[in-house]
Amino acid sequence: MNWTGFWSVFFVATFKFSVAPFGGLPFGLSYLESFLAAFVGGSVSSCLFYFSANYFLKKTKKKEGAKTHTKTNKLIVKLKRNTGKIGVCFWAPFFLSIPVGSIITAKFYGKYKTTFLLILIGMAINASIMTTLAYVVFN
Numbered sequence: 001m002n003w004t005g006f007w008s009v010f011f012v013a014t015f016k017f018s019v020a021p022f023g024g025l026p027f028g029l030s031y032l033e034s035f036l037a038a039f040v041g042g043s044v045s046s047c048l049f050y051f052s053a054n055y056f057l058k059k060t061k062k063k064e065g066a067k068t069h070t071k072t073n074k075l076i077v078k079l080k081r082n083t084g085k086i087g088v089c090f091w092a093p094f095f096l097s098i099p100v101g102s103i104i105t106a107k108f109y110g111k112y113k114t115t116f117l118l119i120l121i122g123m124a125i126n127a128s129i130m131t132t133l134a135y136v137v138f139n
Contacts, residue, residue, distance in 0.1 A: 002028055002033075010038075013039075017041075017042040017097070017123070018126070018130060025139060042098055051106075051116075053102065057103065090121075090126070092104050093123070
């Protein structure tokens with residue numbers, strides 16, 4: 001196993017999960033090694049940011065009169081309305097980034113006990129899809 005490649009994919013997955021499995025190819029990682037590096041990296045980062053979301057939300061509290069109707073905020077609310085809890089848990093960390101997606105998911109659904117489990121399931125599904133794309137379609 002190429003540990004440099006494994007840790008590189010791991011650390012890329014902690015922030016930008018959707019492109020991390022593609023880094024396994026240049027390092028010569030196998031499909032399973034890339035999948036595990038991306039999944040574990042995304043899961044560790046998601047755990048950190050999901051369970052510390054209250055801290056980050058308090059630190060970034062908006063002042064009165066701040067602009068709240070941005071394109072990103074509208075996209076997040078549209079995602080929440082159209083896909084519900086499962087969609088936000090599966091897709092917010094994937095499309096936005098692990099830190100932002102995990103904090104947003106915790107903000108909307110942090111009171112439910114199954115939310116973090118859904119995030120992990122979404123990570124596994126998304127890691128398998130992206131690793132398959134990297135190794136089967138684009139290789």
